[in-house]
Structure formats: structure tokens, C-alpha cells
Amino acid sequence: MRAGWYETNGPARQVLRVGELPDPEPGPGEVLVRLAASGVNPSDVKTRAGSRPMTAPRVVPHSDGAGVIEAVGPGLSPARVGERVWIWNGQWKRPFGTAAELIALPAEQAVRLPEGTDFVDGACLGIPALTAYRALTTDGSVKGQTVLVQGGAGAVGHYAVQMAKLLGAASVLATTSSPEKAAHARAAGADAVIDRHREDVVARVRDLTGGRGVDRIVEVDAAANMRMVPSLVAQDGLCVVYGSSTSEVMSTFGPMILSGVAVRWFIVYELAPAVREEAVSRLNGWLAAGALQHAVARTFPLDEIAAAHEAVESNTVVGNVVVTMAAGRR
């Protein structure tokens, strides 16, 4: 099979290779998926660059993808052969991810992809969409609440704005840093967008909430924003953190205790099975209903996987970056 891989950490153009690797075989309880698309997330490019030590002598990157089940391993019914699927955790604690024509993985990590959802969009679900859903459903419901999505035009943020509305939030506020990103967040359903470079985010949020603050913050950069949290949330509000630009996150004790804020941290790779099952079923319901907008900004053929990584690292792409295999986009 054709695949992209790296054998050492480093800059994309230096370490990423594309070529032939042996076809994987599905083991017991596994399916073999012929991939059409592979999603490139910040986590994948950071791992390739060295944020986590190499876990195997050779790594085929990317956790997210979509394609068609080509074969099943021992113990599984062949009824799933031919099923369109999307993949989650394809490269989490595994060496061979979705940047290849084929992947063999546990059957539960290949979820039926509803008709009407393209493979390239299917390659944006495992990390961005499931992360957005978890950030909005952990620790209670957002129904009737006011939600602030930090980074509302990001791959996760864009889904979070939409899902907050679908989950019945009374008002969804988003921060972005350019008119283009503001338009993207508004098109996703944001009721108000705050320019975090040109406006006073705290003052705007207090103004937009009648001085009360928001019930929930979906936080993309804890290191940069934690100090604002006590001023942004309503009394006893919630800040759900999924991202941070640096590993150290500072907060100030007094304001934090006075606000009564709860801070939930999570990583989408390690969702509990029941939590993931509920999230996947809800997500597939929305996909089948055509309720979600997807935002694939750029696609690259497998041979240009290094350029795809550089595009994610550039922070200039508004939306998702996806690598496509010869097997096609639909």
C-alpha cells in the first residue's frame, strides 16, 4: 500500500516519507479499511515534530480518516464489508494511522458514515467533532445556557458553535481574530463574535450577558486565557479546557475561588466507552440529518503530506486540512 510515514521527529519536509509499505492484515476483532481521506490535526503535527517521543521505529501519522471496509478479521461478520466508515483514534497508542491507503484497527473504531457525508468531511469527526461535542456535554447540559467558544473559527471551535446551538444553548458567543474568521463563526450560528485582538473580551462578554457572565467556556488556549476566566463566567460557571498554547497554565487563586468556577480538562483520545458511544450516536444522527456544516479548507494528495502538515502548522488555514488517497473523495 502507499503510505506516508516518519522514522524520527522533526520538520515535516525533513522527516515525512511517502512510499510502499506492506498491506496490513485485520487481526481478530479488527476491520481492514481502504481509506479515501485522512484528517490532519494539530495533535498529529505536534507529535510528528516531537511533542511526544516516538512510540515505534516507524509511524504512519493521523488519527482521523474515512473510507470503506474492505475485509474483516477472525470473529467478525463479513456483513460490514463495503460499509462506508469514519475512523477515530487511528494513531492513538498505535504506530500505523490513517495516512495510508489501508488501515487495520479494532472494529469499534470504524463507525458507519451516513450516506450524504463525504469522506473528506468524515475525516474531520474523530478529533474536531467529538472534541466539540464532549466540551459541550461534559458536566451537564447547555440547554438554555450562554456559552462562550474561544476560537470559534477553529476546527474544533466551528463544530462547537454549531453543536451548542443544536444542544439548545440560549446564546452562543465566540472569539476570533479576523473578519474572515468572524464571518465563519457567525455562519456556524454564533449570536455574537468578539475580536480578541481588537476588543476587550471581558468587557464585551459582560456587556453581552447583562453583567452576569457565561455559564460555560469552551477553552482552546488555557495558558493564554485562564486569567480571564473568573471575569468571563457567571457565578459557579464552568470552563471546559481542551487546548493550551503552552504546557504551564497560570491562574490567580483569589478570583478563581470567588467566581466558584469549575474547570474540566479532557483529551478526546481517552473518552470513556459509554461517553464515546453516546457522542458517536448523536454525531451520526446529526450527520444523517445534514445538521452539521463541515469546514474542509484544504485537501492535499498523499504525496504532498508534508505540505499538509505545514499548512496546519501555519495557523493560517480557517478550517480542516485533509489528505486524500487515490480511492477518492466521496
Ligand SMILES: NC(=O)c1ccc[n+]([C@@H]2O[C@H](COP(=O)([O-])OP(=O)(O)OC[C@H]3O[C@@H](n4cnc5c(N)ncnc54)[C@H](OP(=O)(O)O)[C@@H]3O)[C@@H](O)[C@H]2O)c1
Ligand atoms: N484535548 C483534546 O482532546 C484536543 C482535541 C482537539 C484539539 N486539541 C488542541 O486544541 C487546539 C486547537 O485545535 P483545532 O484543531 O481547533 O486548531 P485550529 O483549527 O488551528 O483552531 C484553533 C483556533 O483557536 C484560535 N486561537 C488561538 N489562540 C487563541 C487564544 N489565545 N484565544 C482564543 N482563540 C485562540 C485560532 O484562531 P485565532 O488565533 O485567529 O484567533 C484558531 O481559530 C490545538 O492545540 C489542539 O492540539 C485538543
